[in-house]
Structure formats: structure tokens, C-alpha cells
Amino acid sequence: MLTKRQNLLETIRGGNPDRFVNQYEAFDCDPRSPFGMIMGDPIAAASPRVGRGEPPAKDGWGVTRAWPANVPGAFPVHDEAHKVLKDITQWEKIVKAPRLDYPQSEWDKFKPQIDAIDRSDVFVTLFGAPGIFEQLHYLMGMDDCLIAFYEEPEAMKDLIAYVTDWKLRYAKLVCDNFAPEVIFQHDDWGSHRSSLLSPDMFEEFFLEPYKKWYGYYKQRGVQLIVHHNDAYSANLVPFMIEMKIDIWQGCVTTNKVSDLIRKYGGKISFMGDIDNGLVDRENWTQELVERHVRRACEENGKHYFIPCITQGGKGAVYDGVYDAISREIDKMSKEMFR
Amino acid sequence: MAKIDEVKEQVIIGKTKIVPGLVQEALDEGSAAKDILQAMIDGMKVVGDRFSAGEIYVPEMLIAAKAMAKGVEVLKPLLSTEASTSLGTCVIGTVEGDLHDIGKNLVNMMIGSAGFDMVDIGVDQTPAKFIEAIKSNKNVKLVACSALLTTTLPALKKTVDAIRESGLQGFKIIVGGAPVTPKFAEEIGADAYAPDAGSAAEKAKAIIAA
Numbered sequence: 165m166l167t168k169r170q171n172l173l174e175t176i177r178g179g180n181p182d183r184f185v186n187q188y189e190a191f192d193c194d195p196r197s198p199f200g201m202i203m204g205d206p207i208a209a210a211s212p213r214v215g216r217g218e219p220p221a222k223d224g225w226g227v228t229r230a231w232p233a234n235v236p237g238a239f240p241v242h243d244e245a246h247k248v249l250k251d252i253t254q255w256e257k258i259v260k261a262p263r264l265d266y267p268q269s270e271w272d273k274f275k276p277q278i279d280a281i282d283r284s285d286v287f288v289t290l291f292g293a294p295g296i297f298e299q300l301h302y303l304m305g306m307d308d309c310l311i312a313f314y315e316e317p318e319a320m321k322d323l324i325a326y327v328t329d330w331k332l333r334y335a336k337l338v339c340d341n342f343a344p345e346v347i348f349q350h351d352d353w354g355s356h357r358s359s360l361l362s363p364d365m366f367e368e369f370f371l372e373p374y375k376k377w378y379g380y381y382k383q384r385g386v387q388l389i390v391h392h393n394d395a396y397s398a399n400l401v402p403f404m405i406e407m408k409i410d411i412w413q414g415c416v417t418t419n420k421v422s423d424l425i426r427k428y429g430g431k432i433s434f435m436g437d438i439d440n441g442l443v444d445r446e447n448w449t450q451e452l453v454e455r456h457v458r459r460a461c462e463e464n465g466k467h468y469f470i471p472c473i474t475q476g477g478k479g480a481v482y483d484g485v486y487d488a489i490s491r492e493i494d495k496m497s498k499e500m501f502r
Numbered sequence: 503m504a505k506i507d508e509v510k511e512q513v514i515i516g517k518t519k520i521v522p523g524l525v526q527e528a529l530d531e532g533s534a535a536k537d538i539l540q541a542m543i544d545g546m547k548v549v550g551d552r553f554s555a556g557e558i559y560v561p562e563m564l565i566a567a568k569a570m571a572k573g574v575e576v577l578k579p580l581l582s583t584e585a586s587t588s589l590g591t592c593v594i595g596t597v598e599g600d601l602h603d604i605g606k607n608l609v610n611m612m613i614g615s616a617g618f619d620m621v622d623i624g625v626d627q628t629p630a631k632f633i634e635a636i637k638s639n640k641n642v643k644l645v646a647c648s649a650l651l652t653t654t655l656p657a658l659k660k661t662v663d664a665i666r667e668s669g670l671q672g673f674k675i676i677v678g679g680a681p682v683t684p685k686f687a688e689e690i691g692a693d694a695y696a697p698d699a700g701s702a703a704e705k706a707k708a709i710i711a712a
């Protein structure tokens with residue numbers, strides 16, 4: 165039997181996997197972290213993530229994050245009192261990136277958990293969020309952000325360059341200290357039925373910054389870039405390939421994943437096709453989960469596809485759903501890999 | 503091209519800075535305010551159709567709506583004196599526990615530009631708040647509820663139930679949002695569902711005419 169990492173590499177290289185990769189198993193490397201990936205470093209520690217039901221708090225960029233107990237996750241607050249950047253042309257005066265200059269001793273504190281990872285079985289996987297686009301709308305609010313691409317394109321490009329530069333310096337520190345093998349990076353680029361930006365606009369603003377950022381990781385020995393985007397973005401796949409994304413995690417069913425595999429398999433792999441919206445419901449049942457997992461596995465096949473819940477980390481909103489999916493994937497492996 | 507046609511074209515491509523001036527020029531040319539408004543409504547219909555067809559995206563819709571809003575500002579003082587062409591009032595909001603509003607805002611703009619008077623009660627609204635808005639506004643013909651989270655689908659059902667149980671009448675209920683399906687909409691007793699903002703406006707007109 166192949167190890168989890170071998171099996172993943174066989175799957176995305178069109179080789180001989182001996183079973184389906186089961187959701188996040190190959191990236192599940194840090195038992196102390198909520199999503200099982202490495203989430204701690206001095207910069208993240210200074211920008212606390214609010215917990216469920218805790219009072220809202222400001223992150224390192226000054227963005228207020230809230231997580232009321234009755235909501236599935238934390239989010240940025242954008243009423244007039246809390247929006248950080250109200251006029252994009254003023255960004256240079258207002259936006260201040262978090263400091264990156266921490267002493268070595270601060271980084272060393274996080275190393276024991278990385279040394280503890282069994283690199284023969286799973287990948288040393290670093291979790292990253294938000295992405296470049298998300299950072300913009302966290303600062304500005306989504307409506308202002310989307311309008312600014314038209315009304316103040318030059319200011320937007322400058323702000324994007326500023327954010328990207330900060331991310332590159334952060335990436336250097338992370339590579340120097342943790343030598344990650346996989347980067348799991350969030351940036352949602354669409355709604356359920358369309359990309360938020362047209363492909364032309366996406367290319368104009370985001371292709372080069374992402375090529376720089378992900379290209380840097382590759383240059384520093386990162387083996388795989390896994391990009392989370394649980395939205396419709398089938399029209400952006402050519403750019404994802406150019407950015408050197410190896411696996412698009414979060415591809416929801418509206419993307420027609422099996423068509424994408426036929427078209428792009430070998431250049432990029434697809435992880436998802438089991439939408440939270442379809443299975444992660446209050447009244448879910450094992451039969452419901454079975455139906456969706458079966459469809460995903462049968463339609464997409466053994467290569468360039470990893471069946472997975474579409475949300476950006478292991479788990480689900482409703483108790484039991486994630487494990488139910490895992491059980492059904494194991495069953496499909498027995499059936500399809502004889 | 504007549505100025506009034508130019509207004510329509512420039513709304514479609516979202517020229518926020520040009521539209522107000524063009525509206526004034528159309529008025530100077532002798533077009534009636536309500537006809538200019540109708541031209542902009544027609545323009546937004548084109549925008550909605552292109553969005554539904556996947557030819558344009560959210561930013562293009564936002565700037566078109568913004569351009570129309572700027573044009574309407576110029577017309578406002580004139581429109582109040584002319585006879586109203588309203589299809590009735592539409593109360594719109596996102597249900598309790600849900601803070602997503604981009605989709606709702608687009609639906610608001612499209613239903614509004616189809617000729618409804620919009621009352622937007624905002625995000626995270628309890629069933630009681632929807633009912634209050636229906637009671638306190640005149641001529642409510644449509645109630646639109648948005649939900650973007652699987653965890654707020656139950657709140658959507660609660661909202662529809664509460665509105666029905668209130669005994670209030672004279673309006674239809676339309677629901678939508680990414681996790682909402684036509685089947686779910688039917689199960690919870692809504693009158694209509696639409697997958698996007700362009701078709702929401704069409705559905706809205708159709709169900710109140712029915």
C-alpha cells in the first residue's frame with residue numbers, strides 16, 4: 165500500500181494510485197491545529213484569529229473580524245465604523261501591513277511541531293489565508309473593491325503590489341524557517357455560478373502577482389501549491405495553470421469537474437466536487453452523502469481528482485458530515501480500485 | 503443617436519461620470535423624465551440578461567447600477583411631480599444569521615430597476631423585522647429573502663413560515679441565494695425562486711402579474 169503522500173503524487177501525475185486520496189489526509193500533518201495544517205508562526209500569532217462566540221477583534225491589518233456563535237465561520241466587519249479603507253486613492257496613508265521583523269527565538273518556538281511531522285507519510289503543509297484578492301476586500305468591503313477595479317485601476321494595482329510584496333517577504337521567512345512541502349492557500353475568486361471578475365480583468369490584476377508569489381515558493385523547494393477557491397472558476401483554470409497551482413481545492417459542482425479533468429488533467433488536478441451546500445445540511449443523512457460521493461468518484465475517475473468536501477480545511481459545519489464523506493470514499497476505493 | 507438612447511447605452515456600460523450629464527441633455531432635448539427612466543430600466547434589463555448569460559460579471563453590474571442611480575438623481579425632482587409608474591413596493595433583506603449582501607444588493611438593484619419601489623431592510627434580519635417592514639410600508643406586492651449559508655436555510659424557512667402565519671396578504675414571496683434550490687423554495691412555500699439577479703427581476707414582474 166502506498167503512503168498517503170505517494171498515493172497523492174501518483175493520483176496527480178496520472179500514475180498508479182492504489183485508492184482515492186481521501187479528502188485532506190495527505191495534508192493532515194499537525195494534530196494541534198484546527199484544520200490539521202501548520203497555522204502558527206510569529207506573524208500569525210500577532211494577528212489573532214477570533215474563535216467562535218468570542219468578541220470581535222482586529223487582525224494585523226486593522227480589519228475587525230467577528231464570529232458570532234450562530235455562524236459557521238469568522239468574517240470581516242464592513243460597516244462604516246469598521247471599514248479600514250474607505251477611499252482607495254488614500255491607501256498609502258491608511259493601509260499598514262503587519263510587521264515581519266521577529267527575532268529568531270520567536271520562530272524557533274514553532275519548530276517542535278514541524279519536526280514532529282512524519283514526512284514519510286504526509287506533507288509538511290502550511291495553511292495560508294487570506295489571499296491577495298481577499299486581502300483587498302477585507303480592507304475595503306466587497307462592493308467598493310469590485311467597483312474600484314473600474315474606477316481606480318492604477319491605485320488598485322499599487323495596493324495589490326504592496327500586498328504581494330508583503331506576502332513575498334512573509335513567504336521568505338516561512339521557507340527559511342519551516343521548509344514547507346505544500347502551501348495550502350485560500351483565495352475565493354467567485355460566487356456559486358460565476359467568477360467575481362471577468363477572465364480579462366482577473367488576468368490584468370492577478371495573474372502576475374500570483375505568478376510571482378507562487379513562483380517564489382516553487383523556487384524555494386515547495387513541491388505543491390494547493391489553492392482553495394470554493395466557487396465557480398472554470399473560466400480561470402488556464403490562469404491557475406500559469407500560476408503554477410498544482411491542485412485546485414474547492415472546485416464546486418457548478419464547474420462540471422469531470423469536463424475540466426478531461427480538458428486540463430495532467431496540467432492541474434481537482435480536489436472537491438462534494439459541495440458543502442449539497443451535503444453539509446442540518447438534515448443530512450449517510451445516504452445523501454453516499455449519493456454525492458459516488459457520483460463524484462464515478463464521474464471523475466482515478467486520475468487528477470481528489471474527492472473532498474469543498475470547504476477550505478478538514479471538517480464541516482454539521483457534526484459527522486466530514487467523517488461520513490471519508491467513509492464513503494473508502495467504500496468507493498474498494499469498489500473502483502480492485 | 504437621440505440623447506435618450508445614449509443614456510441607455512451608457513448605463514449598460516456603466517459610465518457613472520457621463521450618465522448624469524446625458525440625462526440632463528436628454529431632458530433639454532425634450533424627452534420626458536419618465537421616458538428617460540424607462541430607457542435606463544431597459545438598459546438595466548440588458549445588463550441583467552447579460553449577467554444571467556455569463557457575458558458580464560459582478561463589477562460590470564455594480565457600475566451599471568451606480569450609473570443608473572446617478573442618472574435617477576437628476577430625474578428625482580421631476581419624477582415626483584409626474585404620475586407614478588411603480589409596480590408596487592418590494593421588501594428585501596437577508597435572513598437572520600446571514601451577513602452576505604452582495605447578491606441581495608444586486609437583486610435589489612435589478613428588481614428596483616424593473617419598476618418596484620425598494621425597501622431594503624439589510625442583512626441578518628429576523629422574521630419579525632420582515633413582518634414589521636411589510637406592515638409599515640404601503641402597497642407591498644413582493645417580499646424577497648436572501649440566504650447564502652447552508653446554516654441559514656432554516657432561517658429562510660422560518661421567515662417564510664412567519665410571514666404566512668402573520669396573516670398578512672396581498673404580496674408574493676420570492677427567495678434565492680447560492681444554496682437555495684427551486685425544490686427547497688417550493689418545500690418552504692415560497693411563491694418563486696430565481697438563480698440570479700437578472701432572472702429575479704423577470705420572475706418578480708411575472709408573479710405579481712399572475
Ligand code: B12
Pocket residue numbers: 235236237238239240306352353354355356394395396440441444474475476481560599600601602603604605606608609646647648649650651652653676677678679680681695696697698699700702
Ligand atoms: C464574498 C463572500 C463573503 C463576504 C461577504 C461580503 C458581503 N458583503 O456580502 C464575507 C467575507 C464577509 C463572507 C463571510 C462569510 N462567509 Co462567505 N462567501 C463569500 C463568497 C466568496 C461570494 C458570495 C458572493 O457575494 N457572491 C456574489 C453574488 C453576486 O452572488 P450570490 O450571493 O450567490 O447572489 C446571486 C444569487 O445567489 C442570487 N440571489 C442572492 N440572493 C437572492 C435573493 C433572491 C430573492 C433571489 C431571487 C436571488 C438571490 O442572485 C445573486 C445575483 O445574481 C461565497 C462563495 C460562494 N461560492 O458563493 C462565500 C460563502 C457563501 N461564504 C461562506 C462562509 C462559510 C462564510 C463565513 C461563515 C466565513 C467563512 N469562514 O468563510 C462568513 C459568514 C458571515 C455571515 N454570518 O454571513 C460559505 C458558505 C458555506 C455554507 N456552509 O453554506 C461560502 C459558500 C464559501 C465557503 N464555503 O467558504 N463571505
